[in-house]
Amino acid sequence: MKKTILILMTIMSTICSFGQTTQEVIIPNFNDKYSDYVKKLEAGQTNIDYQDFRFSYIESEQFKIKNRSNLYDSLKKVVYKEMDNNNYEKIIKATKEMLNIDYTSMFAHKILQQTYKIIGDTINKNKYHDIEFGLLKSILNSGDAKSCQTARVVIQIEEEYFILEMIGAKFQKQSIDNDGGLCDKMEIKVDGKKRTYYFETTKVFQGYKKLGL
Numbered sequence: 001m002k003k004t005i006l007i008l009m010t011i012m013s014t015i016c017s018f019g020q021t022t023q024e025v026i027i028p029n030f031n032d033k034y035s036d037y038v039k040k041l042e043a044g045q046t047n048i049d050y051q052d053f054r055f056s057y058i059e060s061e062q063f064k065i066k067n068r069s070n071l072y073d074s075l076k077k078v079v080y081k082e083m084d085n086n087n088y089e090k091i092i093k094a095t096k097e098m099l100n101i102d103y104t105s106m107f108a109h110k111i112l113q114q115t116y117k118i119i120g121d122t123i124n125k126n127k128y129h130d131i132e133f134g135l136l137k138s139i140l141n142s143g144d145a146k147s148c149q150t151a152r153v154v155i156q157i158e159e160e161y162f163i164l165e166m167i168g169a170k171f172q173k174q175s176i177d178n179d180g181g182l183c184d185k186m187e188i189k190v191d192g193k194k195r196t197y198y199f200e201t202t203k204v205f206q207g208y209k210k211l212g213l
Helices: 002-021 033-042 050-059 059-064 070-083 088-100 106-119 122-140 158-166 202-211
Strands: 171-178 183-188 193-200
Touching: 002 202, 050 059, 050 122, 050 202, 059 088, 059 202, 070 088, 070 106, 106 122, 106 158, 106 183, 122 158, 158 183, 158 193
Parallel strands: none
Antiparallel strands: 171 183, 183 193
16 A cells, blocks of 8 residues: 555656646747737647748748757757656656747657657657647648659758658768759668759858858
């Protein structure tokens, strides 16, 4: 009986700890379309136009904030470290800090929804799962990636590698293709078979221009 009570107290302590220390995502205060989208998504309103949301990030001042420092990349390293340690509280904290910088990050949403699933938080698991796949589908539905003319539209290079990782691709070679657009031509291997994926990168270069690069 005492052992059962001790186990229950430990579980309750863990739940309380998560509730007390897990931070919330900060809504940007730029009063623009991107900020409005983030507010809706954090409130659980996940039925939005995800392509328009991604495009709005490039147009927002929030995009400049991400690229003024390496904080986003540093937080990603923290996430990987804490995943190795199974430290779910710190994983959630770091991924939400990543979303403070870039709420279009499929990586952050993926890790968040997986972590919430592990700790049994179904509401947050479902929310971040829906956002992750809403973002992903907005890219997959933009083209079949078989040519530059039918390339999948990305706004950041990180999106390209996220999709390649999702399909289990092994990167071989990258080159530029201007046949019908402005594209990254990615030569990869999937299940040992050579394939080529095309990503339309006009928005990527618009982002570079915004940053003065």
